[in-house]
Amino acid sequence: MNASATNPEAPRLVKPEGGFMITLDRITNKMMKWLTYRGISILGSRILAVRGRKSGEWRTTPVNLLVVDGERYLVAPRGHTQWVRNMRAAHGGELRLGKKVEAFTATELDDADKPPVLRAYMKKWAWEVGYFFGDIKADSPEEELNRIAPGFPVFRITAA
Template sequence: MSASTHVQKPGWFTVNVMNRAVAWLTRRGLSVWGSRVLAVRGRKSGAWRTTPVNLLTVDGEQYLLAPRGHVQWTHNMRAAGGGQLRLGKRVEEFTAVEVEDDEKVPLLRAYLKRWKAEVGVFFNGVGPDSPDADLRRIAPDHPVFRITVTG
């Protein structure tokens, strides 16, 4: 994919308040703007790791995009090749294929249109109305996975 090692670590408020609140609501079946709890096996431990994510749907396909860059769940996803999306008691198993940088422009644009207020700060001034060249420039910094629900 890309050689980028771009990571933006979340601050205390995001980790201890926002992520926990979204995960709590999502575990109870209340999706916040498409939120799910992603569960993926750790690449070293094999233990399930969970984090709240935004599920993006474009042209009938579903994607997970990492606004903060190459974070732990993206490394684990590459190793595991899939995981689970949880919403309340509903658990969907899925496989995942990483999207090439050249294919990310419309996905980044769609993600930013939907969640710019929430995650825009992680895209270095690039927004949903930015030129394609700007979106392509930041594509290596933001892993994207096309997911296919298997059960």
């Protein structure tokens, strides 16, 4: 069970819970990692590398790099995950695609600035991550996107 389910004040975090969705999620993640490590990007997929906030060691996870109006973003559809916490501490990291490595700095968006990015993210990747947004869709009213914004960390990234 995630922290939000037991404490409504806790940041939203969706952990895999089992059954079909966890199996599908694991298969998708493995496939995305395998392709991305070989230099094949699926709609902007990358391997995110961020230094651990306690260990200082590189931690990696597959992510979807989103471009909106020339700006690049990383969205955390699962909520306040470990990579999000590490990013907040490190203020940047690396995006990897095959042998190409790009260092970047990251700035977290305020909740009020998230709706257009969340909308674009859902338009592009609802087929992959739509279930993390529940009944919120890309065409949901702005008020709904504002309501869920605190549960979805978003980082604007710029080349270091």
